[in-house]
Amino acid sequence: MTNQEGMTATMKMTSEEKAMHKRAVRIRKMTDAQICEFVDRTYGLGMEEGAKLAEANAPKVQEKVVDGAASVKAFIEYLTGRVGTGNRIGNGTILQLNRELECAQRNGIFTGTRR
Numbered sequence: 001m002t003n004q005e006g007m008t009a010t011m012k013m014t015s016e017e018k019a020m021h022k023r024a025v026r027i028r029k030m031t032d033a034q035i036c037e038f039v040d041r042t043y044g045l046g047m048e049e050g051a052k053l054a055e056a057n058a059p060k061v062q063e064k065v066v067d068g069a070a071s072v073k074a075f076i077e078y079l080t081g082r083v084g085t086g087n088r089i090g091n092g093t094i095l096q097l098n099r100e101l102e103c104a105q106r107n108g109i110f111t112g113t114r115r
Contacts, residue, residue, distance in 0.1 A: 067110070068109075068110040069101065069104075069105055069110040072101050072104075072110075073101065076094060076097050076098060076101065079093075079094060079097070080094050
């Protein structure tokens with residue numbers, strides 16, 4: 001394609017624009033299968049790179065040691081506050097849960113050393 005001065009449009013392109021144009025022409029000449037493979041490969045590489053970047057930049061979460069007995073005790077205290085609200089949990093249930101918790105602690109359920 002020429003303009004009024006007789007120069008082709010590609011002559012006015014920068015080297016970056018020429019490289020991009022050459023790449024676009026190459027892609028347009030691909031078959032459907034080639035285009036699909038090209039897009040899939042490009043997408044896959046982008047996903048891999050993104051995952052690596054995300055992993056590298058993710059804040060390192062320190063593992064929190066959870067005291068199972070403390071968690072159970074907190075749950076029993078929560079249930080104690082709900083006694084009499086129509087949930088069929090009463091003081092007897094709370095008492096039994098506390099007894100079972102104590103028994104489990106004695107048997108090493110929460111320390112990892114069972115007797």
